[in-house]
Amino acid sequence: MTRDAHNDMPLPQVCIVDDDDGVRHSLAALLLAGGHSAQLFASGAGFLHQADLQHPGCVLLDLRMDGMSGLQVFEEMRQRHSALKVVFLSAHGELSSAVAAVKQGAVDWLEKPCNEHTLLAAVARATELSLAEAARARQQQMLRERWSALSPRQQEVARLLATGQSSKEVARTLGLRDPGRPIDPRTVDTHRSAIFLKLDIRSSHELGMLVEDLGASAQITR
Template sequence: MSTTPSPHEQTVHIVDDDEALRDSLIWLLESEGHTVATYASGEEFLQAWTPELSGCLLLDVRMPGMSGLEIFDRLIALHNTLPVIFITGHGDVPMAVSALKRGAADFIEKPFNDRDMLKLIEQSLAQAREQAASREAGAATARRIEALTSREREVLQLIVGGRLNKQIADELGISIKTVEVHRARVMEKMGVESLAELVQLVLAAESGRTAVRA
């Protein structure tokens, strides 16, 4: 491996058994200011992988030992969040398209143009930053929800479900005034000023958790 990056530093991880290609990619990417880590095999990368790794992954489709697709399958099982760009040779495109359908970010054919490669890398790193920000926002929302009382969480779920105050009062067996008090506290604790903002916040957090589980 060429370097040992900080887990939280955006790094371009390159998995390819071709040493000359790894070296040329290191030169190309570092010349553009990117941090790079290289691995001669999928097994080597999987040993170094942790859920905290940040950046993107360049993954050769055909390698001795584990193929790129086998590594990709393993990463899916591990709930990997690194965007994956496949490096393909002639005849590998159908496999790469199949990987795209299962969540890969993109693929590029050998021999590739340096500008095309850099563009893909930039897009993938931007995607990784957006996804990380979304996960953090979802985690922050989950922490706020956990800080609610059990009754406030009940009221929150009914609000998000589209219930009116009177319907919530009837369902929970409490007064409309009590619902209004709980609702005001929920809005304050969740850090929102409108019902629409509250609903969007909770739905976005739930969508993010579903995406991670998938």
Template sequence: MSTHKLYVIDDDEAVRRSLGLLLLSRGHAVQAFASGEAFLEGAALDEPGVAILDLRLDGLSGLQVFDALRQRASPLVVVFLSGHGDIPVAVQAVQDGAFGWLEKPCSDERLLETVEKALARAAEIATRLQARQAALALWQRLTPREMQVARLVAEGHANKRIAQLLAPIEPRTVETHRAHVFAKLALANSHELERFIREHGL
């Protein structure tokens, strides 16, 4: 059973019911919404999960819902459901960052295979988010001055040059800050520090 949320957004009650039953039969907990507006209001948009999103909805279209998710940098993995005439639009959505699309009517096998792959992507996103949160917690242990020194060390500057850039400050003081940075972040050298700052967007 998946530990990540799985949403079905479709204005056709029969589709919501059939998809929900199919996914439940495979151990997936599903939350269904009849409109994009209800989904945007009621779903956990800031948590990793998978949204199976119909392109054609009453009210907000699937693309408008997708744009709303992108604007708030939602970690949800989006799989579009599309009719035959919507395929070019669905392909464009994938190019814009959606995980994939399923053409209506879709076989159970293809749908389940796509959902499993999307859930695997959601798990990867969750792992990255957890790593970033842990990194931010460590970073916030630094003083403002230590953060300045850390960034300059990561850029490859020597202690003497950092002292000049942050003047008035002595190279020995820079060395002390540098040691505190490595200790607080549990890093061994400037290469690890550079990677830490780059990978976590600090």
């Protein structure tokens, strides 16, 4: 995967999926003039088979094609949780289908032939959304890995600290849960320091947000 050397984020890809040779190459020329190189696909099936659907970016997808329609390709992308954002290309008279596609999650639709400014604006918007989602996914993965690095006991303490309990309250709660394993508040403090270090956080407020983001709070046993 190609990445930006400055921020380690993947460089967005741009794909054109249209069964009309002239349209594909015309769009590619417009994109090239705007600083984008595009991958061209003559069919929806070929695109689904050859493209990296998990690499963020934008796909310009024709609504009506021989074989798989644009809507069928879009639905398959959704089923595969593709990172690509879709901008539909529609011919005159396909307005209702294009609007319906946007309501289903496409970023935009463009009527052919495309205006250069409108095309580049749509591609920029779609790639920006795709990269933002990719960044959020990477952040979530990093947080999950940090959470997994905690011991089971540390995770248990972290969930309680995330609710705003003090070390004394956490020690009391854990003691009530398991009378055979009493815990001292000072031990909770030690766990707290280790938890904050492993999760790279500095406050119980940050811990609360992290636990909520990960859905780890749902695992708390009352």
